[in-house]
Amino acid sequence: MTGPAILPFDEDSIAEAARLVLAGQPVAVPTETVYGLAADATDAEAVARIYAAKGRPSFNPLIVHVPDLAAAERIGVFDAAARALAEAHWPGPLTLVVPLREDSAIAGIVTAGLPSIALRVPAHPAMQALLRATGRPLAAPSANASGSISPTRARHVAKSLAGRIKLVIDGGATSEGIESTIVAATGGPLRLLRRGPVEVDAAEVAGGAIEAPGMMASHYAPSKPLRLDAREAAEGELLIGYGAVRGELFLGNTPVEAAARLFDLLHCADEADAARIAVAPVPGDGLAAAIRDRLRRAAAPRS
Structure with a gap:
């Protein structure tokens, strides 16, 4: 099985990655947590190709990466608590689940039909460079086949997704090595949905309806039979x-x-x-x- 091209992180590789993303193809790119499989979050078919590449067993909400808080606030609604967390920890390995703006243009497959969205401002220069080169919010779950170990190096991605994607940007080993902390700020007290590198004072959620990656339970369903x-x-x-x-x-x-x-x-x-x-x-x-x-x-x- 043919592996993806692995290119070192530089201006040329980011330009090629941006070309593929804008053509509707997912690419693997490092973040400070793990390598992400990034696609244009406003392009439903591009995001569907993330699921196809990962062999993902179900449609869970995906984290959307944006370059800064201003970009995040164009997509989600931030209350004072959410904004304070963002200002304290972004860029960095914290994901905030906030209400989705109706005019956000985010594809429905990204949120799995939910009225909320998971947003993160990454600190890694490669993901930041790709965000700015594409000018698009990027949905990016971990760049590995579903159920396998999360990738912290480019070669992990190439082995896991051989024959499924075209490009991996090699930014070396990730600094954190585990997925981001996820906190919900959708009204009422803050809720910790997934533990990660950032410690947050929030009530931990055990079970319940799915709101973010890493929570396997039934979520959006129509009201009719x-x-x-x-x-x-x-x-x-x-x-x-x-x-x-x-x-x-x-x-x-x-x-x-x-x-x-x-x-x-x-x-x-x-x-x-x-x-x-x-x-x-x-x-x-x-x-x-x-x-x-x-x-x-x-x-x-x-x-």
């Missing part, structure tokens, strides 16, 4: 089609297209007049399996 593997709509249903099965709404013909449209179409179906939702079969492995996982969670009975 959802039927899976439907080939036609029953009375009172809105059908979301895929492939040969056409519906009032249509996911597309490939897993990348379907992943990119999934959350937006679930929201559209939830807001439509039909009392129930049906979704066509999405066969296949890899990204298709992740789509089916998300749909099973959305269709699960509420307790």
Whole structure:
């Protein structure tokens, strides 16, 4: 299996990485925590290719990297507590989950349909350079196959994602070596969602609804009953089609297209007049399996 190109961090490699990102392709780039697999957070299909490359088993919210607090505040709503944390720890290994602005232009697949967003201002010069070269917010989970060890060197990325991505920027070993601390500031007391390099005085959350990477639980689901593997709509249903099965709404013909449209179409179906939702079969492995996982969670009975 052909490995990705590994280029040392410099102006030329950042220019090539920016070209790929703006063409809708994910690239691996170091941060101070671990290497991230970065794609344009406003391009749903580009973000779907992150999931395809990682073989991610389900659609969890992704951390969006931005160059500074001003850029973060154009995407999320910061209260006084969130702003104080950002000013104290950014740039650095702290992720803040805040309410998402309606006019943010962030793709729905990034937040997994949630009304909040995970934001971070990284300290590493390579990620900062890529952010400024692209002029885009970058979704960037760890640059490794899902379930494998997080990468702290370029060679870890190349081994884990061989044949799945085109470029790794080599910035040497990461300084922190573990993923960022995640704190939710979405109203009420601060909540610690994931421990990491930054110590924060917040109430630790155990279990509950998923709000950020590293929390495996059911999250966004429509308010209406959802039927899976439907080939036609029953009375009172809105059908979301895929492939040969056409519906009032249509996911597309490939897993990348379907992943990119999934959350937006679930929201559209939830807001439509039909009392129930049906979704066509999405066969296949890899990204298709992740789509089916998300749909099973959305269709699960509420307790």
